[in-house]
Amino acid sequence: MVTETKIHPLVEKYFRIDRMPHLACPGCGIGIVMNYTLKVIDELGIDPQKFTWVTGVGCSSRLPYATWLGDCIDATHGRALATATGLKLARPDLTVMVYTGDGDCLSIGGNHFIHACRRNVPVTVVMFNNMIYGMTGGQVAPTTPVGAETQTTPYGDIEEPFDGCKLATAAGAVYACRWTVFQPKRVMSSLKKGLQKNGLSYIEIFTPCPTQFGRYILKIGDPVKLAIWTKEQTVDLKKTETMTEEELKDKIIVGEYVDIEKPSLVDRYAELFEKVKGVSA
Amino acid sequence: MISDVIKEGVHFVEGDEALAMGCIAAGCRFCSFYPITPFSECAEAMATMLPKLGGIAIQMEDEIGSIHAANGASIAGLKAMTGTSGPGCSVHQDGYGWAIKNEIPLVIVDVQRAGPCNGVATLVGQGDFYQAKYGTHGGNYEIIALSPSTVQETFDLVIEAFNLAEIFRLPVIFLMDEVIAHTREKLIVPPWKEIEPRIVDRIRKPDVSPQDYKSFGHIATPEAISVPFPAAGDGYGLCLSPYTHNEKGYPSTAFREQDRMARRLIQKVRANTDKLEKFESAYLDDAKSAVVSYGCSARSSLTAVKRLREEGVKIGFFRLITIWPFLDKQIYELAEAMDTLYVVECNLDGQLSREVQRASLGKTEVIHIGKAGVEMHTPEEVIEVIKKHTAVTK
Amino acid sequence: MARIYVNEDYCKGCNLCIHFCPKNVFETSTRLNKRGFPMPTIVHIEDCNACGVCELFCPDFAIVVEKEEKEEVAKK
Numbered sequence: 001m002v003t004e005t006k007i008h009p010l011v012e013k014y015f016r017i018d019r020m021p022h023l024a025c026p027g028c029g030i031g032i033v034m035n036y037t038l039k040v041i042d043e044l045g046i047d048p049q050k051f052t053w054v055t056g057v058g059c060s061s062r063l064p065y066a067t068w069l070g071d072c073i074d075a076t077h078g079r080a081l082a083t084a085t086g087l088k089l090a091r092p093d094l095t096v097m098v099y100t101g102d103g104d105c106l107s108i109g110g111n112h113f114i115h116a117c118r119r120n121v122p123v124t125v126v127m128f129n130n131m132i133y134g135m136t137g138g139q140v141a142p143t144t145p146v147g148a149e150t151q152t153t154p155y156g157d158i159e160e161p162f163d164g165c166k167l168a169t170a171a172g173a174v175y176a177c178r179w180t181v182f183q184p185k186r187v188m189s190s191l192k193k194g195l196q197k198n199g200l201s202y203i204e205i206f207t208p209c210p211t212q213f214g215r216y217i218l219k220i221g222d223p224v225k226l227a228i229w230t231k232e233q234t235v236d237l238k239k240t241e242t243m244t245e246e247e248l249k250d251k252i253i254v255g256e257y258v259d260i261e262k263p264s265l266v267d268r269y270a271e272l273f274e275k276v277k278g279v280s281a
Numbered sequence: 282m283i284s285d286v287i288k289e290g291v292h293f294v295e296g297d298e299a300l301a302m303g304c305i306a307a308g309c310r311f312c313s314f315y316p317i318t319p320f321s322e323c324a325e326a327m328a329t330m331l332p333k334l335g336g337i338a339i340q341m342e343d344e345i346g347s348i349h350a351a352n353g354a355s356i357a358g359l360k361a362m363t364g365t366s367g368p369g370c371s372v373h374q375d376g377y378g379w380a381i382k383n384e385i386p387l388v389i390v391d392v393q394r395a396g397p398c399n400g401v402a403t404l405v406g407q408g409d410f411y412q413a414k415y416g417t418h419g420g421n422y423e424i425i426a427l428s429p430s431t432v433q434e435t436f437d438l439v440i441e442a443f444n445l446a447e448i449f450r451l452p453v454i455f456l457m458d459e460v461i462a463h464t465r466e467k468l469i470v471p472p473w474k475e476i477e478p479r480i481v482d483r484i485r486k487p488d489v490s491p492q493d494y495k496s497f498g499h500i501a502t503p504e505a506i507s508v509p510f511p512a513a514g515d516g517y518g519l520c521l522s523p524y525t526h527n528e529k530g531y532p533s534t535a536f537r538e539q540d541r542m543a544r545r546l547i548q549k550v551r552a553n554t555d556k557l558e559k560f561e562s563a564y565l566d567d568a569k570s571a572v573v574s575y576g577c578s579a580r581s582s583l584t585a586v587k588r589l590r591e592e593g594v595k596i597g598f599f600r601l602i603t604i605w606p607f608l609d610k611q612i613y614e615l616a617e618a619m620d621t622l623y624v625v626e627c628n629l630d631g632q633l634s635r636e637v638q639r640a641s642l643g644k645t646e647v648i649h650i651g652k653a654g655v656e657m658h659t660p661e662e663v664i665e666v667i668k669k670h671t672a673v674t675k
Numbered sequence: 676m677a678r679i680y681v682n683e684d685y686c687k688g689c690n691l692c693i694h695f696c697p698k699n700v701f702e703t704s705t706r707l708n709k710r711g712f713p714m715p716t717i718v719h720i721e722d723c724n725a726c727g728v729c730e731l732f733c734p735d736f737a738i739v740v741e742k743e744e745k746e747e748v749a750k751k
Contacts, residue, residue, distance in 0.1 A: 005680055005681070005682045005683065005684070006680035006682065006739040007682065007739075008682070008685075008730075008736035008737070008738075008739050009739070010736065011736045015736075019531065020684075020685060020736070021684060021685040021687075021735055021737075022735070024734060024735070025687075026687035026688055026689040026712065026734075027687070027689035027690075027691060027734065028734055029734060030734070031733075031734030031735050031736070032731075032732055032733070032734045035731065035733070035734075035736060036731075049491075049514065049515075049516040049518070050514050052513045052514065054353075057523065062532075065520070065522055065532075066520045066522070066529070066530060066531045066532070069518055070518055071513040071514065071517075071518060071519040072518075072519065072520050072521070072522075072530075073353070073356060073513065073519065073521050074521065074522035074523060074524075075349055075352070075379065075523070076349075076375045076376065076378075076379050076523045079345065079346075079349040079375075079376065082341065082345065082346040082347075082349035082350050082353070083349045083350065083352055083353040083356075084353060085339070085341075085346070085350050085353065086311065086313060086339075086349065086350030086351055086352065086353025086354035086355075086356075086357070086361070087353035087354065087356055087357045087513060088353075088357075089311070089337045089339065089350075089354065090311055090337065090353070090354040090355075090357035090358060090359045090361075091357040091358065091512070091513060091514050093514065094357070094513060094514045111342050111343060111345075111346070112342060112345075112346050112349075114342070115341070115342040115346070182732070184731055184732075210689075222690075223689040223690060223691055224689075224690050224691060224693070224694040227691060227694060227695075228694075269332075269337060272332050273332055273335050276332045276333050277333070
């Protein structure tokens with residue numbers, strides 16, 4: 001039985017149709033989050049031509065690049081936030097969203113990430129945490145759990161992983177949260193909040209990678225089984241207060257880590273301009 | 282008002298300050314940087330002056346952040362610059378390659394100092410000559426680099442650098458050195474109404490509609506210059522990435538696109554070198570030999586030539602202002618006319634002299650008068666080498 | 676009542692739609708699309724209440740769900 005076909009209305013409205021189907025692996029969660037993102041953009045009525053999608057290097061960065069019909073700025077590995085800083089300061093009227101991955105954001109891009117949080121650059125950062133370097137074939141990432149046997153840790157990862165949300169909070173982000181890709185309401189609510197927040201919003205989404213992390217680390221290559229595994233590993237942040245370290249091992253902790261208000265870097269530059277106006281050379 | 286910030290009249294400033302004034306006069310309204318001697322003074326001047334005009338001066342976390350932020354600001358429509366010294370340039374390279382490949386108008390200042398590595402932060406060198414052109418990987422491109430020799434020229438030439446960045450849609454390297462950056466000299470700033478006509482503004486509106494716009498549609502005419510560069514938010518759906526691109530800006534692995542992209546990046550400059558031939562020469566008419574130099578080394582060289590002339594030596598002087606694309610034609614003509622070319626530069630490995638050797642095509646003898654850095658040549662040192670060499674060859 | 680459109684050019688046979696559907700509208704099949712991915716088959720369209728979960732979780736924008744206003748007898 002041949003099924004009828006329709007092009008997805010969000011694809012028709014927001015994507016360059018000649019770039020579909022996109023190049024994500026079967027079952028990769030990045031496409032799901034793009035779906036959530038387009039829904040939120042649509043709901044908020046954001047003008048696509050005033051929405052700049054800035055990306056780095058990695059699977060999560062490749063997907064929106066030149067697929068989104070507005071401006072797509074794909075920087076080199078790790079440099080999306082530095083590029084976004086310059087862009088947003090030059091054009092504060094643009095909505096800037098950054099898609100980045102665990103390696104792009106917390107490894108090579110770590111320094112730019114810390115400082116973008118510190119400066120409270122008003123951009124929305126969506127960090128796809130799949131605990132691996134997917135695009136380059138499955139090497140260890142700064143979020144890979146201890147003991148994982150990746151391509152570059154064949155005897156098991158001996159390094160502790162980062163907690164991106166705690167890092168963002170400590171560095172000064174106004175909003176930091178983590179969800180899994182299978183929590184659409186939470187993710188969309190956070191995306192909406194992030195896009196309207198006056199400052200740096202860090203939205204980390206655990207996205208299972210069937211091809212690398214699933215297949216080689218968890219020995220689960222099937223996207224459905226990975227979805228079930230993800231749900232089993234998910235623990236609410238509030239519940240972690242009463243859990244032991246042993247119970248928390250390898251769990252995916254979800255929740256909002258920080259949600260505060262403070263002036264953004266754009267506000268501070270506006271204040272500076274006011275202050276120096278009329279000051280003689 | 283710009284005329285309140287860049288005041289008309291006579292100033293007594295160091296090269297770094299003249300640089301900042303020239304950048305702002307050129308229309309630069311974004312400067313990202315990381316503190317590094319001997320560029321810091323320019324950054325500090327930019328941080329003082331830019332906010333008065335609503336411009337952004339931002340000290341980034343490192344030089345990598347600086348160049349990428351400058352790229353971002355240029356994409357958003359501002360004339361942008363970043364500046365550093367050799368160590369910072371080494372670290373810039375991936376952002377520099379991104380700007381070259383995506384045809385981003387930008388000015389990158391390198392105030393050279395003694396190297397390699399951190400070398401001596403506060404003292405002169407001229408070892409970044411090749412890095413300016415070849416520092417970023419991958420080949421398949423041409424760039425523009427300019428170098429001033431006085432404080433006045435720093436102000437005037439950096440305005441040219443910004444103009445060329447817009448015309449060629451390139452990150453133009455402004456190759457200074459520590460001596461010029463830290464020397465105080467007279468700077469004459471003309472009235473703003475005389476500066477304004479010299480400035481080339483960005484062409485932001487393409488000839489085609491937003492629906493038909495392709496980020497690299499001009500790739501079909503590789504030698505085209507003054508290609509419009511719409512900004513993010515203008516409604517043209519820019520596609521700028523680090524990957525080999527097709528004319529829409531989509532990543533491509535096809536040989537055809539690699540070839541087209543490379544030809545565009547090369548031809549853009551090579552087909553237009555006539556617009557880039559800046560140099561200074563003196564005493565060449567009856568000269569049998571000539572001194573070739575640039576930047577601070579050219580100043581000692583010119584004094585040396587003048588003193589030798591007083592002694593009756595028929596020697597000429599040639600100073601490069603355009604460093605890249607290399608002045609092949611002019612150097613070859615010089616080589617044909619001269620028995621010897623003495624190349625004075627503040628490095629010991631010989632970089633400018635190697636290019637002069639290459640461009641001479643064997644028509645002349647090329648003698649490298651090098652100095653490792655920390656100190657620049659004195660005129661006496663240049664004269665000594667020339668006299669010794671002349672005595673030997675007689 | 677609903678209509679479900681599966682875009683076989685986009686679908687990569689990940690089966691997330693089948694797993695997440697609360698009404699078991701889909702089933703796996705051995706039928707491959709032109710890129711070699713196994714296509715989900717709609718077997719119980721009459722049970723579909725247009726919740727949209729399949730569309731929401733599809734990573735490839737391959738599913739479009741439309742709620743139908745009129746009640747009509749579904750073809751089996």
